[in-house]
Amino acid sequence: MSPRxxxxxxxxxxxxxxxxxxxxxxxxxxxxxxxxxxxxxxVAPKEKEASRAKVANAIKSQEWGDKVL
Structure with a gap:
């Protein structure tokens, strides 16, 4: 997140x-x-573990700009 x-x-x-x-x-x-x-x-209970990995990857690999995550 930028200061702006x-x-x-x-x-x-x-x-x-x-x-x-x-x-x-x-x-x-x-x-x-x-x-x-x-x-x-x-997220369905059976998908929670895989979803954590997907979200972590999305945060690391994508440019989110000035969005607050």
Whole structure:
């Protein structure tokens, strides 16, 4: 997060289920101020472990810009 983004008001928050490769891939391109990578309610119990790895990879490998994660 850049220093500039801390001073701006948060107007929109995008929730992305950690189990969805498609949505994790599109997340950085959506014009939202904040992105909530959901690992609880939106993820089936059997998919939680794999979803944690997907979210960690998405954070490391994609450019999220000034979005607050």
């Amino acid at each position: 983004s801390r001073d701006l008001p948060r107007r929109s928050c995008l929730s992305i289920p950690g189990s969805s490769d498609k949505m994790l891939g599109k997340g950085p391109g959506i014009p939202a101020d904040m992105v909530f990578l959901d690992l609880e309610d939106a």
